[in-house]
Amino acid sequence: MTTKPEQLFDRVIEWNALMSFATRPTTSAQLGIVSGRRRMGKTYLLRALVERLGGFYFGATTATAAESLRQFGAALSDFTGAEVPISFQNWDHAITYLFGLGAQSRAENATLVVIDEFPYLVRSVPELPSLIQREIDRYQTEPSGIRLLLCGSAMSVMGGLLASSAPLRGRAQLELVVRPFGYREAATFWDVAHDPALAVRLHAVLGGTPAYRRQFLADDVPDSVAGFDPWLCRTVLSPHSPLFREARYLLAEEADIRDTALYHSVLAAVAQGNNTRGGIAGYIGRKSVDISHPLTVLEDCHLLVRETDIFRSGKSLYRVAEPLITFYEAIMRPAWPRLESGQAEQVWARSAERFAAQVAGPHFETICREFMLTEGIDLLGSDAVFGDVGCGVVTDSRERRQIQIDVAVVQAGSGGHRSAVSLLGEAKWGVTMGVGHLERLIRAREVLTGGGFEVAGCRLACFSGTGFSEALRERACEDPDVLLIGLSDLYGR
Incomplete structure (x- = not known):
């Protein structure tokens, strides 16, 4: 029973x-x-x-x-x-x-x-x-x-x-x-686990919300990557679909949200890559202190997630927790009148670059971090200690640049021991990764050494949704500290 x-x-x-x-x-x-x-x-x-x-x-x-x-x-x-x-x-x-x-x-x-x-x-x-x-x-x-x-x-x-x-x-x-399904569970639920490229695209739009498949779409599921575009136009982008206005309803249903225009502007700022408090405030034309309440409310509603920079404890980054809202703010909201008039195909045809940069790319990075929180820890060896998984920025003073680290695993220091970095990773959705991506990670590891981090056991990971150059594959074969992780690895295929 x-x-x-x-x-x-x-x-x-x-x-x-x-x-x-x-x-x-x-x-x-x-x-x-x-x-x-x-x-x-x-x-x-x-x-x-x-x-x-x-x-x-x-x-x-x-x-x-x-x-x-x-x-x-x-x-x-x-x-x-x-x-x-x-x-x-x-x-x-x-x-x-x-x-x-x-x-x-x-x-x-x-x-x-x-x-x-x-x-x-x-x-x-x-x-x-x-x-x-x-x-x-x-x-x-x-x-x-x-x-x-x-x-x-x-x-x-x-x-x-x-x-x-x-x-x-x-x-x-x-x-x-009760949270959304993880990306692997969602792929199984939608019967697309056999096609990781389709699974990522689907998850980047609808996330792991169970009701969207059966109650909203009556089991209308794309059968391949080639079928994804027409499926998207007849479902999420169609004014006749219940998913068309769903992102708006998710915001309107929260009791503490009154000025929906302000909250949509905050979410739009984050969806378009402004993920710091100052960046969000500048995008919507407010002072940083004026957006404290909206940020707190959106966090309490589980629509916005604040993540601490894993290398700088005083710095925070924001991301939208609901993929459908990110898709709405980045793709649908700017073209809302055209979508309402039934121009889904035309809007989507002009949105490929924006979808890759503002929706699929950042979402792929989130999937890679989720992978390292679960099955990916085994890639670091049986002696690996569970640490914090996140992202952050490494400041390279010599080169006068900042190196964005999309995936990092760090064990906090204690008892006189320094914080130890187990993994530094870069994730690229629509780019074939090459040696240049690996060189950035190597430089970041060098900078962290001088910054007081223990990196003796640090491995370098390239996560790609497209593939890897032959030169990078050769480097990975020569150096056991280099990991190449593709879609099939992320989905356990």
């Missing part, structure tokens, strides 16, 4: 965490928080859990407090099999009744309760977290078999449930974020 349902793709870690929470043998009430951006399959996952274990599921809607209360009472009537409809005077009574159901069951016969789209309820019933906190505290001393899962997609709201002085702070035994 505890095994994952066959129809549930991947999500083994998430399923095991939820199952462990729901079946935990304890005599006190338990609280879990499940969050994640929309379209990740949270509801599908939780419904499968309720179907497998039994329990009460309530999906909130955008409604007033009174209407939601009636819906909640009706759902409880169906769950309990009450002969007459259950009617509550207020939400205080409803929550008291709900936890009372858990008090009637023993820990070995737990009552699973799932409240989905919880932010909708909080919006109309702000006191709800406090009411739940009161009952959670009460049933820490009194026996209860309730296992309450609160789920929602508004990341800023869900993240705030357990933050600082929030009522539910310190009350949760589970905090699960």
Whole structure:
């Protein structure tokens, strides 16, 4: 009964965490928080859990407090099999009744309760977290078999449930974020793992969001790289497709975002390569201090990711977390009137260079870093120590230039030991890599030596989506510290 349902793709870690929470043998009430951006399959996952274990599921809607209360009472009537409809005077009574159901069951016969789209309820019933906190505290001393899962997609709201002085702070035994599929899992889900070149392009546009394949596109999947362009024009770039406005909806759905124009400008700045705070501020015509709040909100919503320069702890770089938003800001937004009038083929025909530079190229670098976080660590040998994986800039004072390192693995120093660099890598999506790319990495390694880093075991990696020159292949054969990593390596082909 505890095994994952066959129809549930991947999500083994998430399923095991939820199952462990729901079946935990304890005599006190338990609280879990499940969050994640929309379209990740949270509801599908939780419904499968309720179907497998039994329990009460309530999906909130955008409604007033009174209407939601009636819906909640009706759902409880169906769950309990009450002969007459259950009617509550207020939400205080409803929550008291709900936890009372858990008090009637023993820990070995737990009552699973799932409240989905919880932010909708909080919006109309702000006191709800406090009411739940009161009952959670009460049933820490009194026996209860309730296992309450609160789920929602508004990341800023869900993240705030357990933050600082929030009522539910310190009350949760589970905090699960349902994330997009990794690039390899996404390729398998879309049935394109056999064609890594197509898989990268597809992932650069739609990422690892499960709902886009079945709910949005009804299993319309490109069958080859040659079929990618017409597929893109009839789906993402078509005004008749539900994906056409999806990037806009992702931003509009977040409760803390009011001035959508400002937030779109911030995302557009990052999508076009302005990945520092100063660069973003300059692009949108604001002072750096004026964009602190939008950057924080976008981070809280999991739409923007801030990454520390792996070589300079005081420097941060930003990237857009959702590939579809990057594609929208770089390709669709500048040509929106033409796309709305049905000129997808013409727009896309003029976007190849911009797609490679602003979408596929940066996304390929992200895939390479994800590779080094997972299977790629084996390339560094069995004695390799897990370190931080990231990117950064190496300043070459002698040559008066900055060397961009797309992929780096660094172990932080401690106990008098210097930080050790295990790998320096450069990633190129549409360029055949040559000896010149390797020479830049060699120079970066020399500079880091003078900068106080330990580089004795540092290997140099060239990641390419196109291929490698014959001269570079010969260098790799002669030098075991040089790694050439292509698409087939990234996808385990």
